[in-house]
Amino acid sequence: MSKPLGLVNRILPFSAVDGPGNRFVIFLQGCNFNCVNCHNPQTIGVCDVCGICVEECPGEALQIKASGTEIEWNKSRCLRCDNCIKVCPSDSNPHSQWLDVDFVLEKIRRSASFLSGVTVSGGEATQQPEFLRELFHSIKTDSALNHLSTMIDTNGSAEISIWKSLLPFTDGAMVDLKAFDNQIHQKLTGNSNSQVLQSIQHLQKAERLFEVRLLIIPDLNDHDLMLQQTANWLCQLSNNIRIKLIGFRNHGVRPEYSDFLEATPERLDEIRELFQGFGIQEIKVI
Amino acid sequence: MSLKQIQQKIRQIINNPQLSYRQRMHYLAAQAESLLEPPPISDSLQIAIEQQVICDMHEGPAPHRPRYLLPDYPKAIKQGSDYLELDPPNNLVEALNFLMILYTQTPSITGYPVYLGDLDKVLAPFVDEVSDAQLNLQLRLFWQMIDRVLPDAFVHTNLGPEDTRIGRAIFQLERELNQTVPNITLKVDPQITPNSFLEEAVKTVFVVAKPHFVNHPMMCADLGEQYGVVSCYNSLKAGGGSHTLVRLNLKEAVKQHQGNSSSFINETLEKYVRLTLELMEARIRYLVEDSCFFEHNFLAQEGLVSLDRFSAMFGIYGLAEAVKLLMEAQGSLAKYGHDAEANQLSYQITDRIAALVKEIPLPYCEGNDGFAFLHSQSGIDLDLDVTAGTRIPIGEEPELYEHIFAVAPHHHKFSSGVSDIFHFDDTVKRNPQAVVDVIKGGLAQGMRDFTFNLASNDFIRITGYLVRKSDVVRLEKESSRYNSTVLGAGSEKNQGVTKRNLKRVMSHEQTPRLG
Numbered sequence: 001m002s003k004p005l006g007l008v009n010r011i012l013p014f015s016a017v018d019g020p021g022n023r024f025v026i027f028l029q030g031c032n033f034n035c036v037n038c039h040n041p042q043t044i045g046v047c048d049v050c051g052i053c054v055e056e057c058p059g060e061a062l063q064i065k066a067s068g069t070e071i072e073w074n075k076s077r078c079l080r081c082d083n084c085i086k087v088c089p090s091d092s093n094p095h096s097q098w099l100d101v102d103f104v105l106e107k108i109r110r111s112a113s114f115l116s117g118v119t120v121s122g123g124e125a126t127q128q129p130e131f132l133r134e135l136f137h138s139i140k141t142d143s144a145l146n147h148l149s150t151m152i153d154t155n156g157s158a159e160i161s162i163w164k165s166l167l168p169f170t171d172g173a174m175v176d177l178k179a180f181d182n183q184i185h186q187k188l189t190g191n192s193n194s195q196v197l198q199s200i201q202h203l204q205k206a207e208r209l210f211e212v213r214l215l216i217i218p219d220l221n222d223h224d225l226m227l228q229q230t231a232n233w234l235c236q237l238s239n240n241i242r243i244k245l246i247g248f249r250n251h252g253v254r255p256e257y258s259d260f261l262e263a264t265p266e267r268l269d270e271i272r273e274l275f276q277g278f279g280i281q282e283i284k285v286i
Numbered sequence: 287m288s289l290k291q292i293q294q295k296i297r298q299i300i301n302n303p304q305l306s307y308r309q310r311m312h313y314l315a316a317q318a319e320s321l322l323e324p325p326p327i328s329d330s331l332q333i334a335i336e337q338q339v340i341c342d343m344h345e346g347p348a349p350h351r352p353r354y355l356l357p358d359y360p361k362a363i364k365q366g367s368d369y370l371e372l373d374p375p376n377n378l379v380e381a382l383n384f385l386m387i388l389y390t391q392t393p394s395i396t397g398y399p400v401y402l403g404d405l406d407k408v409l410a411p412f413v414d415e416v417s418d419a420q421l422n423l424q425l426r427l428f429w430q431m432i433d434r435v436l437p438d439a440f441v442h443t444n445l446g447p448e449d450t451r452i453g454r455a456i457f458q459l460e461r462e463l464n465q466t467v468p469n470i471t472l473k474v475d476p477q478i479t480p481n482s483f484l485e486e487a488v489k490t491v492f493v494v495a496k497p498h499f500v501n502h503p504m505m506c507a508d509l510g511e512q513y514g515v516v517s518c519y520n521s522l523k524a525g526g527g528s529h530t531l532v533r534l535n536l537k538e539a540v541k542q543h544q545g546n547s548s549s550f551i552n553e554t555l556e557k558y559v560r561l562t563l564e565l566m567e568a569r570i571r572y573l574v575e576d577s578c579f580f581e582h583n584f585l586a587q588e589g590l591v592s593l594d595r596f597s598a599m600f601g602i603y604g605l606a607e608a609v610k611l612l613m614e615a616q617g618s619l620a621k622y623g624h625d626a627e628a629n630q631l632s633y634q635i636t637d638r639i640a641a642l643v644k645e646i647p648l649p650y651c652e653g654n655d656g657f658a659f660l661h662s663q664s665g666i667d668l669d670l671d672v673t674a675g676t677r678i679p680i681g682e683e684p685e686l687y688e689h690i691f692a693v694a695p696h697h698h699k700f701s702s703g704v705s706d707i708f709h710f711d712d713t714v715k716r717n718p719q720a721v722v723d724v725i726k727g728g729l730a731q732g733m734r735d736f737t738f739n740l741a742s743n744d745f746i747r748i749t750g751y752l753v754r755k756s757d758v759v760r761l762e763k764e765s766s767r768y769n770s771t772v773l774g775a776g777s778e779k780n781q782g783v784t785k786r787n788l789k790r791v792m793s794h795e796q797t798p799r800l801g
């Protein structure tokens with residue numbers, strides 16, 4: 001059986017912000033949420049080969065492959081003008097590529113001596129579970145790579161069955177919780193949060209919950225009452241849960257959301273104290 | 287030089303508002319020495335010096351002290367000093383006092399001691415009985431004393447590879463005091479040095495751009511357990527040192543060459559390596575036989591340094607430009623750091639130099655079995671359009687791992703030190719372990735020396751020593767308290783190093799003479 005391909009938006013061989021230590025990060029293309037705070041909206045959609053970007057590319061760097069199922073990107077002709085990303089009607093981009101697991105493994109192997117681990121991010125990593133499972137399985141069964149920790153950066157929307165298939169080869173997950181209140185969650189992401197809460201619970205029980213990331217957007221999801229409910233729920237899951245408070249930044253978000261308020265350091269500090277009041281010790285604020 | 291010219295030079299020093307009193311004294315002495323005849327050399331060597339292929343680092347024509355001296359401090363502490371009329375110290379206060387006195391009496395090319403010892407080991411016998419509060423207070427005063435009394439950025443101490451209470455106290459202090467002096471090297475042995483201690487060191491770099499990290503097992507294999515990293519990435523035997531440092535400018539050597547890269551490696555390179563060694567020999571003989579340093583100086587008389595632990599440093603620089611010129615001559619645009627072909631040529635060049643240096647003996651170099659130590663020289667501020675040592679030119683560095691893969695194969699050849707500087711953005715501040723990972727990975731790839739800095743730091747590494755940006759700005763107007771600041775200001779202008787970053791101390795090593 002041939003190994004699954006992954007639609008990869010970008011690979012970063014060095015990252016200090018995607019989990020513990022220095023990490024090799026693979027950003028997969030495609031996300032099932034549609035969050036107001038998304039800083040990389042061009043990773044949300046999966047290309048439907050409409051061909052609009054091919055027409056609009058000033059460098060003539062793009063063409064539809066003969067198969068008709070993919071766009072071919074000629075890197076050496078590309079002017080890095082990002083015009084293709086601007087014109088794409090599907091929040092996608094033609095720079096993402098279908099890569100096979102072995103290709104990615106080769107890149108990881110070259111970097112392995114400098115790494116604590118590998119993180120798969122997105123887009124939404126768990127939207128491509130076969131690729132993810134094969135990649136992590138290969139890492140864990142390769143003696144030159146199995147010292148690397150495997151982490152998933154996720155919106156938490158995956159079904160429990162997917163988690164069950166991934167966890168044997170996964171060391172941890174960093175899960176976003178955009179709002180504890182389901183209505184607010186719907187408003188911020190376009191989706192219900194019930195699966196997210198279940199995922200967090202499941203990961204915690206399986207001892208694979210690395211951290212929960214809480215987005216803070218002033219006036220939208222930072223009401224004290226909801227934050228207290230969030231803290232209460234989290235500390236009941238575990239008394240040594242690790243959380244990260246992420247203040248909303250409007251840099252890079254889509255124009256319709258760019259006038260949302262940014263969280264001030266003072267407000268983030270208050271929120272940190274609120275969570276500390278519930279006995280949560282490990283809190284990072286960024 | 288006519289008497290008028292000499293007088294003019296002296297006045298330029300005396301009336302220079304950017305120099306402190308001590309700095310003026312230093313340059314006046316160098317000016318006086320420069321009036322002497324240098325040791326005799328062959329005509330072809332004379333030509334190579336004039337063509338700037340070979341450079342004596344402006345050490346002066348009459349070497350009367352070794353360039354770098356690494357006293358055996360643990361021995362000194364044990365036996366005391368007759369010359370200094372000091373008994374062996376009995377406690378921490380006495381030990382710090384003893385060391386400070388010894389430092390002020392240790393000569394070097396810069397006029398300041400380049401090595402303060404492995405202070406975690408030197409002070410180990412005295413720290414158990416003092417409380418944390420006492421230790422911190424004593425070290426703080428000692429650190430201020432070092433910085434104010436020995437204001438030269440090449441004054442250097444070593445720590446590690448063990449995680450020690452004193453090592454942690456020093457890192458803590460460094461982060462609080464924000465001083466340029468002393469420079470620090472942490473010896474790293476992945477089997478011995480714990481991650482948590484490495485993280486302390488990395489967090490210290492975030493604040494003061496030091497320590498520098500070295501591959502302890504590799505150093506021990508080349509130099510033995512008793513070694514020190516001094517001045518500016520120079521690793522030498524403790525209880526010994528280096529008589530001199532002469533460097534070969536590979537870029538200029540290629541310019542004198544006619545032919546392809548293999549005839550350069552087989553013929554021209556050999557010629558210049560031999561000439562460089564000729565100059566080293568002349569200088570070593572003058573130092574040992576004419577100035578008789580090892581007979582007269584108390585450090586030698588009391589066994590704190592011994593001639594048989596000395597060698598001399600054969601420096602190279604401008605490798606990147608040499609490779610570029612040789613590739614161009616073959617009609618190729620391949621560049622060192624970016625193309626396998628160019629990288630291969632760079633390794634062939636350093637291989638050949640290393641082999642020659644190991645074939646041609648030098649007198650009074652028993653510290654390295656009768657041969658010179660090879661050194662990748664990190665530059666002085668008079669250098670123009672030439673890249674330090676075996677580095678990839680500033681601004682042309684490839685992505686981090688590729689950078690390491692390109693330079694690492696050179697490192698094992700340079701037992702007396704090699705430097706490559708890496709730059710991280712501020713995101714690593716929240717994740718020091720990420721930097722620890724990269725350092726360990728670099729050492730595992732065969733790097734001997736690893737230095738990094740943050741793009742945003744107030745401290746900037748010019749070539750290996752530190753300067754504070756705020757001091758360089760100040761220097762424009764007034765005299766800097768630190769020797770290396772003057773030097774850094776020169777480097778800034780000549781090499782565009784603020785593209786990297788910036789300083790307040792002086793470095794006589796880097797600014798051996800004024801413009």
Ligand code: SF4
Pocket residue numbers: 056057058059060061062073077078079080081082083084085
């Ligand atoms: S960035 Fe996109 S639009 Fe611009 S040249 Fe490259 S492929 Fe074409």
Ligand code: SF4
Pocket residue numbers: 046047048049050051052053054071087088089090092093094
């Ligand atoms: S990247 Fe976007 S614009 Fe280009 S073909 Fe795909 S869907 Fe269309």
